[in-house]
Amino acid sequence: MKKIYQYGILSGFLALCACGNNSDNMDASGTFEATEVIVSAEANGKIEQLDIEEGSIVTTRQKLGYIDTVQLYLQKEQLLKNIRSVESNRPDINKQIAATRQQIATAQIEQRRIINLLKSNAANEKQLDDINGQIAVLEKQLKAQESTLQNNSNSITEQSSALEIQVAQIQDQLKKCSISSPINGTILTKYAEAGELANTGKPLFKVADIENMYLRAYITSVQLSQVKVGQKVTVISDYGDGKRKEYPGIVTWISSQSEFTPKTILTKDERANLVYAVKIAIKNDGYVKIGMYGEVKFTSNND
Numbered sequence: 001m002k003k004i005y006q007y008g009i010l011s012g013f014l015a016l017c018a019c020g021n022n023s024d025n026m027d028a029s030g031t032f033e034a035t036e037v038i039v040s041a042e043a044n045g046k047i048e049q050l051d052i053e054e055g056s057i058v059t060t061r062q063k064l065g066y067i068d069t070v071q072l073y074l075q076k077e078q079l080l081k082n083i084r085s086v087e088s089n090r091p092d093i094n095k096q097i098a099a100t101r102q103q104i105a106t107a108q109i110e111q112r113r114i115i116n117l118l119k120s121n122a123a124n125e126k127q128l129d130d131i132n133g134q135i136a137v138l139e140k141q142l143k144a145q146e147s148t149l150q151n152n153s154n155s156i157t158e159q160s161s162a163l164e165i166q167v168a169q170i171q172d173q174l175k176k177c178s179i180s181s182p183i184n185g186t187i188l189t190k191y192a193e194a195g196e197l198a199n200t201g202k203p204l205f206k207v208a209d210i211e212n213m214y215l216r217a218y219i220t221s222v223q224l225s226q227v228k229v230g231q232k233v234t235v236i237s238d239y240g241d242g243k244r245k246e247y248p249g250i251v252t253w254i255s256s257q258s259e260f261t262p263k264t265i266l267t268k269d270e271r272a273n274l275v276y277a278v279k280i281a282i283k284n285d286g287y288v289k290i291g292m293y294g295e296v297k298f299t300s301n302n303d
Helices: 009-018 020-025 070-088 098-119 125-176 222-226
Strands: 002-004 028-040 045-050 063-067 178-180 185-190 203-220 232-240 243-254 274-283 293-297
Touching: 045 178, 045 203, 070 125, 098 125, 125 178, 203 222, 203 243, 203 293, 232 274
Parallel strands: none
Antiparallel strands: 002 028, 028 203, 028 293, 045 063, 063 178, 185 203, 203 274, 232 243, 232 293, 243 274
16 A cells, blocks of 8 residues: 655745745745555464564565464465375376287287288188277277376366465465565554564555655646756755755656645745646655655746
8 A cells, every 4th residue: 555645844834934035046845755655464363573663774575574374384285285195196098008009919910910811811701800800999998098097187187286276375375474565765664563463454564765755846837837747956955944955856747737725835926826736856865854845946047
């Protein structure tokens, strides 16, 4: 479940007031935000391990803990044994039809011998008819055996495949017992501890990508002509007491719908009633914090 949170607009307003005339040179203002993800449990059971603390830096797919897997492991082992048991009943077709093939081969030798004897009038037609009939019966028996044995083998294959699908399902459940972060980021909040029971959907922790942050600012309709997605701009973070720092930023999103100006946001044109939200991405050097007040300068001739 992914959410984008916005904090500290009121404090941003106070910071703007404290900046004095510096804000007159800015084109828009807002607060810094980050992409936050609430990671929830994907399995039911006891949390055996959860090695994270608030402030910990984690990487994508890094294993951070796991939920009890004993019962799932035992189910998987049972299914694997069932597969081996089913496979042990698979018939060896070649071995089971070997005797019939040998009988056919022997009869064919006798057939050729009788044919040769007929050429020298040492045998009669009845003997040839009898051996031909015997070979025909044996060949039908061979086909029937092959068909029956192949059907049995196919049935065993289907049973084995069904069990393998169940094993894959268990394996997927085992994978979901492993707790990891879907993004590179910093742990903001920890909701659960090792030893607690987890249910599917229970929040475990919140992680945020604070390395790649953005400023959500507001511009007037007049300023829309100055701003476009992909545009490089200058973002200024305000630390209070006159401490400010500039960052290169890129406009990544412009709202397609206007909204009433938030009461705690000042625009360049204070008479504007409707504004458009924009997102400006910056690379955080560690000093910018979620909810901190910031300003943006779209053009270099506004100083």
